[in-house]
Amino acid sequence: MSLGFHNGEFIALDQKIIPIDERGHQFGDGVYELIKVYKGAPFMMREHLVRLEKSAKAIRLQLNYSIDQLEAIIADGLHRAGLAGQDAEVYIQSTRGIATRLHTFPNVEASTTMTFRPARVIPAELRERGVAITLAVDERWANCYIKSLNLLPNILAKQAAVDNGYYEAVFFRDGYITEGSSTNVYAVKDGTLYTPPATKRILHGITRHAVLRLARELNIPVVEEEFTPDFLSSGDEIFISSTTIEVLPVTTIEGQPVGNGQPGPITRRLYDAVIADATR
Ligand SMILES: Cc1ncc(COP(=O)(O)O)c(C=O)c1O
Structure with a gap:
């Protein structure tokens, strides 16, 4: 019921995947979103993804997926995680990628990871x-x-x-x-x-x-x-x-x-x- 995603690949949540030289890991050089899914339907998904793009633009980060692509990955991920029709949470994080640690921007693609999990329940x-x-x-x-x-x-x-x-x-x-x-x-x-x-x-x-x-x-x-x-x-x-x-x-x-x-x-x-x- 839980699944990860890393630049095009669906992975187990506990799979070790982020190298030491990763900008989000080392600098917090990235942006994120959390989308809640109600009975399989992500609530205000467009608005969340537009905000992700806006946040990325504000830090001069070119995302490695378009909004349409992200929507398709989310639908696919929910399905693969066995969360179709369920209440769930999708976390998306995009960083300035994987490169030797230097403050200046590296000349590499952004990196995007996601998690798909059942929704937390508020008591x-x-x-x-x-x-x-x-x-x-x-x-x-x-x-x-x-x-x-x-x-x-x-x-x-x-x-x-x-x-x-x-x-x-x-x-x-x-x-x-x-x-x-x-x-x-x-x-x-x-x-x-x-x-x-x-x-x-x-x-x-x-x-x-x-x-x-x-x-x-x-x-x-x-x-x-x-x-x-x-x-x-x-x-x-x-x-x-x-x-x-x-x-x-x-x-x-x-x-x-x-x-x-x-x-x-x-x-x-x-x-x-x-x-x-x-x-x-
Ligand atoms: C600082 C801050 N303000 C407000 C919110 C609420 O935003 P949203 O309704 O988009 O989840 C969040 C959500 O994470 C937040 O981190």
């Missing part, structure tokens, strides 16, 4: 009770819209959060909320949905895109504007979104209850709308 209890978040200074670089392999600040913030009993760390920079370590973040106040704008400071989440589209369809007013940690804390509802967690309610921030301390109705409606959209 129902997290959806019913909501999760706890903490705030962390955003120490990342200026181009967080690029889905780059360099995730050290994200990993450190997430681990510190988990070590202290929180589910997610939400970053703030220059006094304004940006996003979570691997999620986008939203506040609901007086029936309006607020989320930070899609600038270079955040990843333009594919789930974020779906959430905002569905909110507008449901006539929920949407405001994409900077807001402070205090504004976030004063929300009637808070939630986070990503491909993996879809829409997940936040019921405490820094140990303080959000609104009445229960997952809110707008969060619930948006979660239901995302699932309905993904499983149409």
Whole structure:
């Protein structure tokens, strides 16, 4: 039920395949995507692959597959992994290839690997009770819209959060909320949905895109504007979104209850709308 892919070849996930001199391995010199598959149908696959191309372009990386080719490999991989018709996750990583370690770009083709696995299941209890978040200074670089392999600040913030009993760390920079370590973040106040704008400071989440589209369809007013940690804390509802967690309610921030301390109705409606959209 799990399978790997490396530049044209399907391989076992534990097959040793990446040489020491590989740019992703040595420099984090690459970009990635994670696509969720619902009953065999990849959700917003085009959007993910377009973002992969956009990230690659931003780091001056020419991918070794076109979007159409990547779509065909994904369909083939899901089938070969025995995941046709199942809930699954496809991870795609493209790097600047295999070459002797030098900071300058090598004159070699990009390298693309993928994994195909059954989807992780988010415990129902997290959806019913909501999760706890903490705030962390955003120490990342200026181009967080690029889905780059360099995730050290994200990993450190997430681990510190988990070590202290929180589910997610939400970053703030220059006094304004940006996003979570691997999620986008939203506040609901007086029936309006607020989320930070899609600038270079955040990843333009594919789930974020779906959430905002569905909110507008449901006539929920949407405001994409900077807001402070205090504004976030004063929300009637808070939630986070990503491909993996879809829409997940936040019921405490820094140990303080959000609104009445229960997952809110707008969060619930948006979660239901995302699932309905993904499983149409
Ligand atoms: C930093 C960051 N923000 C937001 C997201 C959510 O993006 P998406 O909805 O495309 O999964 C992710 C996902 O990995 C992320 O790493």
